[in-house]
Amino acid sequence: MLDERDILESVRQRAFASKDEVNQRMDQLVNLGMIDKDSMTLTELGRGALKVVFAGGVFDIIHPGHIYTLRSAKALGDVLVVVIARNATALKSKGKAPIHDAKLRQELVSSLKFVDIALLGHEGDIFKTVELVRPNVIALGYDQVHEEKHITEECRKRGLDLQVVRLQSPVPDLKSSSIKQDLGQSLYKI
Secondary structure, eight states: OOHHHHHHHHHHHHHOOOHHHHHHHHHHHHHHEETTTTTHHHHHHHHTTOOOOEEEEEEEEOOHHHHHHHHHHHHHSSEEEEOOOOOOHHHHSSSOOSSEEEEEEHHHHSTTTSSSEEEEOSSHHHHHHHHHOOSSSSEEEEOOOOOOHHHHHHHHHHTOOEEEEEEOOOOOOOHEEEEEEEEHHEEEEH
16 A cells, blocks of 8 residues: 555656645645545545546557557547456466566556556455445447446446447457467567
8 A cells, every 4th residue: 555655756756746735635635635644545525626537458568559548549539447357367367477577467458557556356356346446437449258248237237337439449359369479489489
């Protein structure tokens, strides 16, 4: 869990602002009732003022398709929360273990400037993470197997009213599995 200093430093770096400028803006948001000063978290008023977009995946090998998809997801709202599949979840959904550990994949995704928060997903019930984030929009990649109708229905059962959007890709044939397969073949040719 990040402490207050970490949160403020993260905001400062992303905003390219001085510590004084960030502190001044945070004070303004506290005075408006949008941020709780003690916990440095959004109040219900603050959360209601933001449109949160939720995207998820394995992100084992970051490629141009991921970049395009995550940029498109960010364009749908104010805050982009990206959920990284845990190793066991990735193995279950893909049939193969990821090359990189979940924490490393989380770190890679969080380094993308248009990603506001990168979290590790819940192991077992993917909707637990959706409940935690409470997004306004779930953005699905063009090649994700999840069905929009199923996601919408499951979220409604859990008291979440949100929009599910299927994103398109200018490079639909580019997939991590294809890259891994090509890379594996080229390694054997050496």
